[in-house]
Amino acid sequence: MSIWYKSYTIEGLKEKITNTLAETLGIKLTEITPDSLKCKMEVLQHTKQSMGILHGGASAALCETLGSIASNLIVNPEKYYCLGLDINASHVRPVFNGYIYAIAKPVHLGRKTHIWRINITNEDGKLVCTSRLTMAVVSVDEHNNKPDNK
Numbered sequence: 001m002s003i004w005y006k007s008y009t010i011e012g013l014k015e016k017i018t019n020t021l022a023e024t025l026g027i028k029l030t031e032i033t034p035d036s037l038k039c040k041m042e043v044l045q046h047t048k049q050s051m052g053i054l055h056g057g058a059s060a061a062l063c064e065t066l067g068s069i070a071s072n073l074i075v076n077p078e079k080y081y082c083l084g085l086d087i088n089a090s091h092v093r094p095v096f097n098g099y100i101y102a103i104a105k106p107v108h109l110g111r112k113t114h115i116w117r118i119n120i121t122n123e124d125g126k127l128v129c130t131s132r133l134t135m136a137v138v139s140v141d142e143h144n145n146k147p148d149n150k
Contacts, residue, residue: 005073009032010030016069025061026041027039027041037066037070039066054128067084067116068084079139080137083136086133086134089131100122114137117131
């Protein structure tokens, strides 16, 4: 059984990251399964810190992007939207180049909050970063408006 509000395709989701930080970082959505969302990102000069290693902030931005998109795919967009509430990222090993791959899986899907575990691996499948993202589920009516969403 799928966790998603409706049926989505990767092609249909590409517009969610157009003209956003995700596009600037080069994040590419790659797969949606019944209970996860996956992406990849190439480690390039603009995603590295001064030591030539993938910047931890780029990893955290990837995690928040993937979890945020996933959360918003679970709720009815006419009634709710989801916003990042808290993120924790533990950086396990450095990456100097190549691609990194991330998968977001839910830990908790409640009425007011969603919690996601996002793991990033390198091209060898080794863990690079593990993150926990908490999302607030907000009622559109509660604020009488909704972010300009695609």
